[in-house]
Structures are given as C-alpha cells and as structure tokens.
Amino acid sequence: NNITTVRLLFVLLVGGTMCLLYSVRAPHWEDEEIEFERHEDPGPYHVAYPHKYRFILDHPEKCTQYNPFMVVIVPAALHNVESRNAIRNRTVLVLFLLGLPSGNDSKAQQRRIYEENLQHQDLLQSTFIDSYRNLTIKTMVMLEWLKDRCPQAFFAVKVDDDMLLNIKDLVRMLLNPDTPHSNYITGRVWHNNVKCNPNDVFPPYPLGMCYIMSMDLPEKILKVSKEIKPIFIEDAYIALCLERLNIAPTEPPDIDQFVVHPPHHSTIDATTPR
Ligand SMILES: *[C@@H]1O[C@H](CO)[C@@H](O)[C@H](O)[C@H]1NC(C)=O
Ligand SMILES: *[C@@H]1O[C@H](CO)[C@@H](O)[C@H](O)[C@H]1NC(C)=O
Numbered sequence: 001n002n003i004t005t006v007r008l009l010f011v012l013l014v015g016g017t018m019c020l021l022y023s024v025r026a027p028h029w030e031d032e033e034i035e036f037e038r039h040e041d042p043g044p045y046h047v048a049y050p051h052k053y054r055f056i057l058d059h060p061e062k063c064t065q066y067n068p069f070m071v072v073i074v075p076a077a078l079h080n081v082e083s084r085n086a087i088r089n090r091t092v093l094v095l096f097l098l099g100l101p102s103g104n105d106s107k108a109q110q111r112r113i114y115e116e117n118l119q120h121q122d123l124l125q126s127t128f129i130d131s132y133r134n135l136t137i138k139t140m141v142m143l144e145w146l147k148d149r150c151p152q153a154f155f156a157v158k159v160d161d162d163m164l165l166n167i168k169d170l171v172r173m174l175l176n177p178d179t180p181h182s183n184y185i186t187g188r189v190w191h192n193n194v195k196c197n198p199n200d201v202f203p204p205y206p207l208g209m210c211y212i213m214s215m216d217l218p219e220k221i222l223k224v225s226k227e228i229k230p231i232f233i234e235d236a237y238i239a240l241c242l243e244r245l246n247i248a249p250t251e252p253p254d255i256d257q258f259v260v261h262p263p264h265h266s267t268i269d270a271t272t273p274r
C-alpha cells in the first residue's frame, strides 16, 4: 500500500567529527552585507548566525539514494548516544545533526562522534559550537542541509531526540490529499506565550520539539532570515520568518497527535498511538 511504498528518511543532525568521510563542503552563504530590517535590537535574545557554518560530517548522497517522501531531522545532543541508538531503526534512514563539542573533554567527545559515524554512517556535523543557546543556529543549519541535500522530499519533520514519533500516523496525515505541499507548517501551535519582555509578542508558532514543513519552506525561510536578526529562541525565530513570509502555521488535523507534556517543555509525543 501507499504507506509501505513511501520511503522515509530520518535525518538526525548530531555534532561531529574532524575526519570527513565525505568531505563535501555544503554550499553556504556568501559573506555578504546582511540587512536586518526588523527586530534591530533583539537585545539579550540575539544569537550570532553569520551564515558561515559548514558541514564537516555530511551525507550528501542519502536523499539521492533514498528519494524520501519525508525527511525527519532530529537535532540531537552531542553525548546522547543511547537516545540515538534507540532511534536507529533500519526500516527508515536516520541522520543526526550535531554541532561541535566544546569544553575540556571535547577531543574525546569528537573522537567518539567520529567512531559512531564510522559505525552508523548517519551523523551530520556543522562547525558551530553545540549548545542550548545555539539551537537557532542548529535549526538554520538544518534548513540549509534540507535545501541543499534533500529538495526531492515532500516534507521535512524536525523532531527533538526526546520525542516519540508515530511514523504511521504521521505518514497518514501527510498523505491526506487535504495536506498542502507548499507554504505548509504544522505542529503544536503556540500563541503568544513567549513574553520575556513586554515588547516581545511573537506571532503564533509551532513548538520547536516537533514541526513538519513542506519542502519549499527551508529555502524561503533561509531567504527571509537574512532580513531578520536571529534570536536564540529557535521556534520564535522561525515564527518571525514565517510572519515575514505571510505564512501562518496550520493546526494539525488532530490536535491529539501532538501531545505536549508538560506544556512547552521536555518530552512530547508527536502523533501518539491511538
Ligand atoms: C522500526 O520501525 C518500524 C516502523 O515504525 C516498526 O514496525 C519496527 O518494529 C521497528 N523496528 C525496530 C527494530 O524497532
Ligand atoms: C574539566 O575541568 C574542570 C576544572 O578545570 C574539572 O573539574 C572537570 O572534572 C573537567 N571535566 C572533565 C570531563 O575532564
């Protein structure tokens, strides 16, 4: 049936290795003058995203090989090998995205990441420091990878590594003829809940733990992102980009598919089994 013929690609982006298996330099932004038209001063929320990172671990051939219907990207924690092993399931292709380790055991960590990639061939690693404050960078680098390496997929799914994903329900939702194939982003939509400062009212956005977008969006978001100064609240930053694109997030057809517990933090089940 349709579902079994649909090939799925899990891309888990996990920080990585000095030694390159595929030393392909991902195309990256030109070192051009960037005009930020709004949020000129995001103050303490600002994060450096100079568009200059590149992949030192890459699997540029994966999407060509698998020709996936949908790509699932899991920005993962550097040390979280157990959670990656739990996700590794040979019926789907899984790639993890990582930044660089930092701190005094970073060399050993980098070595472990390299060995893990040798064994599983599924880590992508870019050259920014992997940290909580750098999640926006991770997301933007993920969008760059999707745009450059996986334009043939119909949908990209971004899932954190502490989430459970019910692939069957997700695929059923995405195969529904009512699901748009462009300008589409869905997830658990959050309304104006980030107000760390009275001036900050972000447009509604899908919570960062899991969202699904049509494959035209990575390129569109990257393009407008050059006009919007990055903030480190990654999902709110995506919301600002989407607002500029005049794209509103869509509530999922079945809200129970995106169960957040507790609200807005830690583990959520996307598309929980019914
Ligand atoms: C891998 O995922 C498929 C589809 O979700 C599932 O049917 C299968 O049992 C899983 N295999 C393992 C080893 O977890
Ligand atoms: C890192 O260095 C600090 C102090 O310099 C030390 O307390 C800590 O144990 C070190 N961590 C590792 C993993 O070596």
Ligand SMILES: *[C@@H]1O[C@H](CO)[C@@H](O)[C@H](O)[C@H]1NC(C)=O
Residues within 6 Å of the ligand: 048, 127, 128, 129, 130, 131, 133, 134, 137
């Ligand atoms: C974020 O990454 C950049 C580039 O690697 C680095 O300069 C910066 O220190 C990182 N920030 C944090 C908070 O880790």
